Amino acid sequence: MTDMTYEDILFDKKDGVATITINRPDKMNAFRGQTVEEIIHAFNLAGWDKEVGVIVLTGAGDRAFCTGGDQSAHEGQYDGRGTIGLPMEDLHSIIRDVPKPVIAKVRGYAIGGGNVLCTISDFTIAGESAQFGQVGPKVGSVDPGYGTAFLARVVGEKKAREMWYLCRRYKAREALEMGLVNAVVPDDQLDAEVDRWCAEILEKSPTAIAIAKRSFNMDTEHQRGIAGMGMYALSLYYDTDESKEGGISFKEKRKPDFRKHYMRKG
Numbered sequence: 620m621t622d623m624t625y626e627d628i629l630f631d632k633k634d635g636v637a638t639i640t641i642n643r644p645d646k647m648n649a650f651r652g653q654t655v656e657e658i659i660h661a662f663n664l665a666g667w668d669k670e671v672g673v674i675v676l677t678g679a680g681d682r683a684f685c686t687g688g689d690q691s692a693h694e695g696q697y698d699g700r701g702t703i704g705l706p707m708e709d710l711h712s713i714i715r716d717v718p719k720p721v722i723a724k725v726r727g728y729a730i731g732g733g734n735v736l737c738t739i740s741d742f743t744i745a746g747e748s749a750q751f752g753q754v755g756p757k758v759g760s761v762d763p764g765y766g767t768a769f770l771a772r773v774v775g776e777k778k779a780r781e782m783w784y785l786c787r788r789y790k791a792r793e794a795l796e797m798g799l800v801n802a803v804v805p806d807d808q809l810d811a812e813v814d815r816w817c818a819e820i821l822e823k824s825p826t827a828i829a830i831a832k833r834s835f836n837m838d839t840e841h842q843r844g845i846a847g848m849g850m851y852a853l854s855l856y857y858d859t860d861e862s863k864e865g866g867i868s869f870k871e872k873r874k875p876d877f878r879k880h881y882m883r884k885g
């Protein structure tokens with residue numbers, strides 16, 4: 620693998636556990652194109668390293684795990700590679716493709732694309748400060764594929780639609796009840812709890828776990844295709860005034876008026 624100097628993430632490997640930390644606390648750990656490239660690189664590094672048995676994905680600081688796409692790097696399309704200017708299909712795919720469990724360790728907000736990262740991870744362990752939610756229809760975006768269809772597999776159709784259409788926020792205990800997270804502990808015990816889960820995983824047969832992971836994935840593999848196709852629709856949507864209203868109103872800290880632009884269409 621080619622080397623990469625990380626600017627937006629931290630990478631650590633210790634005692635069989637690789638930890639990838641999104642390190643943009645001043646942006647609530649929102650990701651720009653560069654961030655996504657670095658996370659993909661780190662997953663490839665850890666994913667095929669036989670010394671690594673489990674990968675922990677987390678965010679720096681205590682305010683947010685990740686709040687999704689960086690709204691300051693977003694006017695219509697994002698600032699990086701791929702159909703929408705963020706290689707999200709590649710990131711979601713690598714989290715599923717690495718043949719070892721991925722644990723999302725969450726303090727604070729897991730919003731938008733941050734919630735999607737938790738949804739796709741094999742496990743989510745949350746501190747009591749965690750809050751989960753989707754915001755796409757509030758900010759002029761949507762995640763076609765894993766963020767929607769796979770979320771429905773995780774929390775059920777009704778709850779997934781509620782999350783997307785209403786854009787509410789859910790506290791850690793509510794997320795536990797709906798099956799979005801595996802365990803909730805006080806924030807100051809979160810690191811120790813995740814360490815315990817990692818130690819339990821590391822005692823098990825890595826090959827058996829790899830086969831189990833592939834088997835779970837195969838049942839929803841068609842959703843990769845939905846994501847690939849949907850990104851093209853999303854890219855066209857990003858060029859509309861209706862979508863742009865979401866990003867602009869967020870930056871201007873006001874309520875969006877989507878219907879004004881929607882009603883103008885033929």
Ligand SMILES: CC(C)(COP(=O)(O)OP(=O)(O)OC[C@H]1O[C@@H](n2cnc3c(N)ncnc32)[C@H](O)[C@@H]1OP(=O)(O)O)[C@@H](O)C(=O)NCCC(=O)NCCSC(=O)c1cc(O)c2ccccc2c1O
Pocket residue numbers: 646647649686687688689690691703707728730731732733735754755758760761762763766853869
């Ligand atoms: C995260 C919040 C719920 C926090 O609300 P709160 O009221 O506590 O605080 P503020 O709103 O005042 O925010 C504090 C501070 O942080 C900045 N900030 C927050 N989130 C972002 C962000 N994503 N990008 C940039 N900056 C952010 C905010 O501007 C404030 O800065 P100040 O300088 O004013 O202090 C709330 O902030 C919130 O709801 N944020 C919106 C998050 C958002 O819009 N995310 C992007 C959604 S789209 C997306 O994530 C996405 C992800 C995918 O994976 C996709 C995959 C495929 C297709 C599409 C995808 C996609 O669109």
